[in-house]
Amino acid sequence: MTSREAERAGHLKRLGPEVLRLLVRYLESARQGDGPVVRLPLLAELEAELGLSRGAAPAPLDDSGFLAFLARYLDRTVRMQHPGYLAHQVAVPHDASALADLVNGVTNNGMAIYEMGPGAVAVELAVLDWMLALVGWPRLRRPEDGHQEGPFSGGVLTHGGSLANLTALLAARAAVAPAAWNRGNDGGGLCVLASPEAHYSISRAVGIMGLGTDALVPVAADRRQVIRPDGLPAAAERARRSGRGIMALVASACSTGPGLYDPLEEIGDWCREEGIWFHVDAAHGAGALLSPRLRDRLRGLTQADSMIWDAHKMLRTSALCAAVLVRDGARLDGAFRQQASYIFHEGENPGMDLITRTVECTKAPLGLKVLFTLLLTGEDGLRRYVERQYEMTRRFHDIINSRPGFSCPFPPEANILCFRAPGDDAAQLRIRARLLEAGRFHLSSTEIRGRRYLRMTVMGPETGEEVLGDLLTAVEKIGAENGASPP
Numbered sequence: 001m002t003s004r005e006a007e008r009a010g011h012l013k014r015l016g017p018e019v020l021r022l023l024v025r026y027l028e029s030a031r032q033g034d035g036p037v038v039r040l041p042l043l044a045e046l047e048a049e050l051g052l053s054r055g056a057a058p059a060p061l062d063d064s065g066f067l068a069f070l071a072r073y074l075d076r077t078v079r080m081q082h083p084g085y086l087a088h089q090v091a092v093p094h095d096a097s098a099l100a101d102l103v104n105g106v107t108n109n110g111m112a113i114y115e116m117g118p119g120a121v122a123v124e125l126a127v128l129d130w131m132l133a134l135v136g137w138p139r140l141r142r143p144e145d146g147h148q149e150g151p152f153s154g155g156v157l158t159h160g161g162s163l164a165n166l167t168a169l170l171a172a173r174a175a176v177a178p179a180a181w182n183r184g185n186d187g188g189g190l191c192v193l194a195s196p197e198a199h200y201s202i203s204r205a206v207g208i209m210g211l212g213t214d215a216l217v218p219v220a221a222d223r224r225q226v227i228r229p230d231g232l233p234a235a236a237e238r239a240r241r242s243g244r245g246i247m248a249l250v251a252s253a254c255s256t257g258p259g260l261y262d263p264l265e266e267i268g269d270w271c272r273e274e275g276i277w278f279h280v281d282a283a284h285g286a287g288a289l290l291s292p293r294l295r296d297r298l299r300g301l302t303q304a305d306s307m308i309w310d311a312h313k314m315l316r317t318s319a320l321c322a323a324v325l326v327r328d329g330a331r332l333d334g335a336f337r338q339q340a341s342y343i344f345h346e347g348e349n350p351g352m353d354l355i356t357r358t359v360e361c362t363k364a365p366l367g368l369k370v371l372f373t374l375l376l377t378g379e380d381g382l383r384r385y386v387e388r389q390y391e392m393t394r395r396f397h398d399i400i401n402s403r404p405g406f407s408c409p410f411p412p413e414a415n416i417l418c419f420r421a422p423g424d425d426a427a428q429l430r431i432r433a434r435l436l437e438a439g440r441f442h443l444s445s446t447e448i449r450g451r452r453y454l455r456m457t458v459m460g461p462e463t464g465e466e467v468l469g470d471l472l473t474a475v476e477k478i479g480a481e482n483g484a485s486p487p
């Protein structure tokens with residue numbers, strides 16, 4: 001077959017079943033814990049193993065060459081489905097969201113405007129309305145609602161929580177300093193109050209917005225790095241004394257490092273009294289809203305002005321898919337005051353365009369990944385997943401705390417758990433490095449109040465106590481090899 005004929009035969013039809021076979025084998029072996037969860041060769045070695053050159057385009061491959069490449073590539077991935085995967089807050093994706101990725105890859109509807117993806121727009125709105133209902137906010141406005149007063153919330157899906165935080169803070173700035181979009185921050189002197197544990201994307205957003213990262217004013221936190229509501233007036237006073245107006249207060253639900261929830265109700269009360277825009281970064285922890293048992297952790301969230309929620313963390317959605325939700329929809333529409341007349345032709349539009357709400361111009365149909373997951377596992381499947389992971393993490397905490405020489409700094413509130421193995425700070429780092437080298441477990445580490453901790457995020461739907469037992473044994477073995485005194 002000539003290459004033209006092969007093209008006509010269709011790569012998807014021809015190679016799809018083979019690719020799927022390889023992927024299913026990959027998934028099954030990862031789930032059984034075969035092979036390493038992670039392998040980190042030197043980049044140059046890896047490039048050579050994959051046959052990648054620096055600069056030149058790779059030579060085209062025939063089908064078997066292509067499948068051989070895919071097999072080599074899969075061999076060099078981090079196996080998210082491996083029971084030893086305990087590292088970062090990236091979802092172990094549900095198969096449904098992988099199927100949506102395939103559909104999106106084929107259909108490729110750049111759906112920031114309705115005419116480029118009507119189905120995808122409808123799906124995104126449905127997903128956002130589902131999230132809004134879980135938060136307790138009104139649904140989104142539709143064209144048939146016209147200019148009716150509302151209330152309507154605002155929402156959009158973005159490529160990740162970082163972009164979502166930026167979008168929400170732009171909405172806050174538009175509310176507080178509407179002229180800033182055209183005139184810049186001239187003399188604006190705005191600042192953002194945030195917890196010391198706020199994700200770095202908040203400080204990045206502040207930098208990107210041209211406020212200068214010095215405009216991030218830390219608020220008082222307790223020994224767990226959770227915001228102390230009684231410290232808020234002093235932070236506001238400090239901000240005002242420095243001549244800055246307060247653009248927003250950012251709370252975490254939950255924080256990235258320790259995984260703890262800020263007390264949203266008290267913070268929200270204070271923000272309301274002070275007339276301060278309240279933004280909740282619930283990228284990781286909003287999944288608790290699905291559970292009647294856990295949703296109390298987010299009590300007070302309804303008072304927020306804006307929030308973000310990463311589906312690619314606890315909603316089993318493949319990366320990336322994050323929601324920006326804004327209680328008053330008009331505020332989100334105010335975030336980007338840029339006109340592009342060739343795109344904004346409202347009157348003739350049978351649907352609605354999302355481009356006014358997002359940094360992105362060509363926008364991927366991210367909602368399908370969440371919708372497929374809901375269609376195939378149901379809201380109840382996701383609820384059970386979140387509850388299981390939170391419960392398992394609490395059990396891990398008890399097991400670790402009762403193991404001689406090991407300790408956790410505080411009980412977990414989500415599926416993130418920090419702990420210390422016997423030894424000093426350097427020993428914790430050494431243990432992690434050795435674990436990664438051996439490749440059976442993948443965990444991260446974090447610093448809390450100047451002390452180094454090992455950190456795990458229990459993402460795997462099948463990760464259980466047996467895995468933890470093996471991990472602790474492996475940690476003890478490394479400790480012994482490094483001469484750590486037995487507890």
Ligand SMILES: Cc1ncc(COP(=O)(O)O)c(C=O)c1O
Pocket residue numbers: 089159160161162163165199201252254255256281282283284310320322
């Ligand atoms: C609390 C929090 N906010 C924001 C982010 C950034 O999200 P993303 O990685 O999707 O950009 C993270 C990432 O871990 C996070 O934990």
